[in-house]
Amino acid sequence: MRDEWLLQQFKKMNQAYRASAPTKADTEVAYTRFLRSIEQYDAATHESGSSQSLFFFVPQLARATIRGAAVVVVVVMLVVGTGAAMVSAFPNKLPGDFFYGVKLAAERAQVSLTFPAEGKARLELEFAGRRVEEMATIAGSSITNRDERLAEAVAKFRSHMEQTESQLKNAGRAQAVLDIAKTVDRKSVEYGAALERAGVEASGAIREDVRDAQDVAQSASIAAVTILLEEQREGRISLEELQRTVRAKLWELESALQVVAYRLATIPGDAYPEIEAVGGPTLVSLYQDVNTARGELEAGKDFFAHGGYDAALAHYRTGVGLLNHLTWATTMYDNVLAERKTAAVVTPEMDETESVE
Amino acid sequence: MRSFIQKIRDFRIIKLRDQDAYAEFYREEHAHIIQFVKSRVDRVELAEDLANEAFLEVWRYIFRERQAVQHLQALLFTIVRRLVIDHYRKRKGNEVDPEIMETVPDSRSMLKELELDEEAGSVRQVIESLRDEYREILTLRFVDELDIREIAPILNKSSGAVRVLLHRALSALRKEIGNRK
Numbered sequence: 442m443r444d445e446w447l448l449q450q451f452k453k454m455n456q457a458y459r460a461s462a463p464t465k466a467d468t469e470v471a472y473t474r475f476l477r478s479i480e481q482y483d484a485a486t487h488e489s490g491s492s493q494s495l496f497f498f499v500p501q502l503a504r505a506t507i508r509g510a511a512v513v514v515v516v517v518m519l520v521v522g523t524g525a526a527m528v529s530a531f532p533n534k535l536p537g538d539f540f541y542g543v544k545l546a547a548e549r550a551q552v553s554l555t556f557p558a559e560g561k562a563r564l565e566l567e568f569a570g571r572r573v574e575e576m577a578t579i580a581g582s583s584i585t586n587r588d589e590r591l592a593e594a595v596a597k598f599r600s601h602m603e604q605t606e607s608q609l610k611n612a613g614r615a616q617a618v619l620d621i622a623k624t625v626d627r628k629s630v631e632y633g634a635a636l637e638r639a640g641v642e643a644s645g646a647i648r649e650d651v652r653d654a655q656d657v658a659q660s661a662s663i664a665a666v667t668i669l670l671e672e673q674r675e676g677r678i679s680l681e682e683l684q685r686t687v688r689a690k691l692w693e694l695e696s697a698l699q700v701v702a703y704r705l706a707t708i709p710g711d712a713y714p715e716i717e718a719v720g721g722p723t724l725v726s727l728y729q730d731v732n733t734a735r736g737e738l739e740a741g742k743d744f745f746a747h748g749g750y751d752a753a754l755a756h757y758r759t760g761v762g763l764l765n766h767l768t769w770a771t772t773m774y775d776n777v778l779a780e781r782k783t784a785a786v787v788t789p790e791m792d793e794t795e796s797v798e
Numbered sequence: 799m800r801s802f803i804q805k806i807r808d809f810r811i812i813k814l815r816d817q818d819a820y821a822e823f824y825r826e827e828h829a830h831i832i833q834f835v836k837s838r839v840d841r842v843e844l845a846e847d848l849a850n851e852a853f854l855e856v857w858r859y860i861f862r863e864r865q866a867v868q869h870l871q872a873l874l875f876t877i878v879r880r881l882v883i884d885h886y887r888k889r890k891g892n893e894v895d896p897e898i899m900e901t902v903p904d905s906r907s908m909l910k911e912l913e914l915d916e917e918a919g920s921v922r923q924v925i926e927s928l929r930d931e932y933r934e935i936l937t938l939r940f941v942d943e944l945d946i947r948e949i950a951p952i953l954n955k956s957s958g959a960v961r962v963l964l965h966r967a968l969s970a971l972r973k974e975i976g977n978r979k
Binding site: 451453459468475478479611717 | 802805806809821824825828829832833836837846849850853854857858862915917918921922940941943947956957958959961962965968969971972975
C-alpha cells in the first residue's frame, strides 16, 4: 500500500478535525470562564487560611531574593571549600565512576555562579565538549558497563546542549553573544560528527539516544545561526559573514544527504522486508524522504541565491529533520545486517555439532 | 516544533511568571487542547470542563506553587491526558483497569463524529480497531499533528521509543488495511 494514499487520508481526518475546532469567540468565552476559575481558586485558598509565614511582614519579592542570595552563598562555600579541589583531583573520571557525580556537581555549581547568560552558554558548551571526550574514551575502550556509561554521557551531553541553546536565547545582544553564537554553531557541527563516530561503536539501543542527542546539537546550531541572522539585520555582523555561515549549513546538508543516499543504495534488497516486519520504514517512503530532503535543499539554495537567508535556513531545518529520520532508518538496517552477520557466524558451528551427533 | 516566538513566550511564563504571556498561551492553545480532548471523550461540555481544569492546573503550578517547568505545552497535554484517564477511571467506579492506566481509551470518542468520505472513514475504522497504544500515537501524530519531540514527554517515553512505536503503529495500520482490502 502506498504511504501517499495513507497520508492523504490522515490529512482528510485532520481537516475534518480542524473544521470542528472552536472559533475565536468560543475561546474568548472559555477564557472568561478560566479567569472566573482563577478567582474562585484564589478565594478558596484564602478562605482555607493557609498558615502564615513567620516572616509575613517581608514582601514576597524580597523573600525570594533573600532565598536566592542564601543559595548562592552556600554554593560559593561548597565550590570554594570542596568542589574545586575535588574536580582538580578527578578530572578524568568517566560516567559510572564513583567520583563522576562530584565532577558533575562542581560543573553545575560553576554554571550557577556564572551570571551573564552568554557565560552560562559558553560553560554548558564546554561541558558538552567534555561529555563528547568521555564518549570517545568509553567507545574506544573495553571498560565494564560500557553501554550504560555511554548512555549516561550521551544523556548529559544532550542536557548541556539544550541548556546551551536555552541560555543563548536568553542572552542579550552584545559582542560576547555574537562570539558565543559562532562558537556554538561551529562546535555543534563538530560534536555532531563525534557523536556519529560514538554511535557507530554503540549498541542498537544507545544509537537511538545518540540520534536524539544529534537532533539537539543541530537545534542548538540552528538557534545560533538564527541569532547571527538577527544580528546581520541590525548591522552588527557583515552580510559576507552571514552568507558564509548559511552556505556552510547548506553544504553540510548536501554532503550528508549524499552519504545517506549512498548508504541506502548499498543496503541489500532482501533486508527491507525484515525491517518493515518490525515496523520500520518502507523502501519507497525512504526514497520519498530523500527526494523531499533534496527538494528542501534546492529550495534553500534558491532562497540563498536571492538573499532570502531566513527562508533558506527554514528549508535547511526541514531538510535536516528528514535527514535525521533517514540516518535513523539506515541505522535500523545496519542493526539487521549486523544481526545477520552474527547469525551467519553461529549457523556453521551448529551444523558441525549436528553432523557430529 | 515550537517556533522561536512561542519559545520566548514560554520563557516569559515559566521564568518571569508573566500573566499576560499566559493569556496569549491560553488563546493559542485553547482550540488545540479542546480538539485533543474531544477526540478522547464523548461530550463537548466534558471536553470544555477538562480543558479548563487543565489550564487552571498549569496556571496554579506555575503562578501559585512556583514550580519549575521545562516544557509548557507538554505539561498542558500531560495534565489533560491524565484528567481524561481520571475521568474514565471514576466512571468505572474506581476500578483500576491496567489498560486505562496506560492509554486513553477512545471507543466512544468524538473522532467518530467527524464527517469523512468513504476512504478516510475506512482508515478511521481501522485505527479504532488497533491496540490502544497504536491508536493513541497515530492520533497524536497525525490528527493532533504533534511532532515526535512533543509526543515524547506526553507519553513519558524517549523520542527513539516514540519513533519505534509510531513505525510499529503505521505498520500495523498498513497490514490491517491490506487485510481488509
